[in-house]
Amino acid sequence: MDRVFVYGTLKRGQGNHHWLRGAPFLGRGRLIGARLHDLGPYPMAVAGDGLIHGELFAVDEWGLRHLDVLEDAPVLYQRQRLRLVDGSLAWTYLGDGSQVEGQPLVPFADWGSTPVFLPQPIEHPDPPLVVAAADGRRGVVLHLAPQVLLRWNHQPLPSVSVSVPGGETFLTLCPTAP
Structure with missing residues (x-):
C-alpha cells in the first residue's frame, strides 16, 4: 500500500x-x-x-x-x-x-475547510493538533467546514500564526469565542 x-x-x-x-x-x-x-x-x-x-x-x-x-x-x-x-x-x-x-x-491553503485556532477542542471527528499561537496562547487547530464556521459569522474573524512542536508555522483563523 x-x-x-x-x-x-x-x-x-x-x-x-x-x-x-x-x-x-x-x-x-x-x-x-x-x-x-x-x-x-x-x-x-x-x-x-x-x-x-x-x-x-x-x-x-x-x-x-x-x-x-x-x-x-x-x-x-x-x-x-x-x-x-x-x-x-x-x-x-x-x-x-x-x-x-x-x-x-x-x-489558508485548505480547500473546503479552514484551519481554526481554538483555546480548547470542540466536538469534531478529527483529532486536534496541539499548537502555540504567536502571542503565546496554547490551544488546538481543527479544520472546520464552512457550515461549522457559521457559528462565528456575527463577528470578525482575525487570523493568527501558530506553531507546532518542531517549529512549523502556519496561519489560522482565530475566533474569540465559540
Missing part, C-alpha cells in the same frame, strides 16, 4: 471523494514545498514556497492508476512522491506553474 496526499475534491465531504471508496483514511497531513491555487471548481497544487493542508489515504497500485485517470496524469497533473511536514513521503498530484498563472491562492 502507498500513501496518497489529497488536497481538493478528493477530500472527505468533497465531490470526488468516492474515487477513494474503500481506501483507509490515515489522518490529516501537511505538504511542504507547494502552493494551492483556486481554479474555481477545483484547486491545483504547484511546486513553490508554501504549505498545503490535506488528507492522507492508503491506496494500492490499482488505486493509484484509478486516481491517475481522474487527475488526467500525466497530462493535467503529474503524480509525484513528495515530503510531508512530518518527514514521511506520499504521492500527490501537482500541476505546472503556468496552469495557475493569475489564479488566486486558496485561503
Whole structure:
C-alpha cells in the first residue's frame, strides 16, 4: 500500500471523494514545498514556497492508476512522491506553474475547510493538533467546514500564526469565542 496526499475534491465531504471508496483514511497531513491555487471548481497544487493542508489515504497500485485517470496524469497533473511536514513521503498530484498563472491562492491553503485556532477542542471527528499561537496562547487547530464556521459569522474573524512542536508555522483563523 502507498500513501496518497489529497488536497481538493478528493477530500472527505468533497465531490470526488468516492474515487477513494474503500481506501483507509490515515489522518490529516501537511505538504511542504507547494502552493494551492483556486481554479474555481477545483484547486491545483504547484511546486513553490508554501504549505498545503490535506488528507492522507492508503491506496494500492490499482488505486493509484484509478486516481491517475481522474487527475488526467500525466497530462493535467503529474503524480509525484513528495515530503510531508512530518518527514514521511506520499504521492500527490501537482500541476505546472503556468496552469495557475493569475489564479488566486486558496485561503489558508485548505480547500473546503479552514484551519481554526481554538483555546480548547470542540466536538469534531478529527483529532486536534496541539499548537502555540504567536502571542503565546496554547490551544488546538481543527479544520472546520464552512457550515461549522457559521457559528462565528456575527463577528470578525482575525487570523493568527501558530506553531507546532518542531517549529512549523502556519496561519489560522482565530475566533474569540465559540
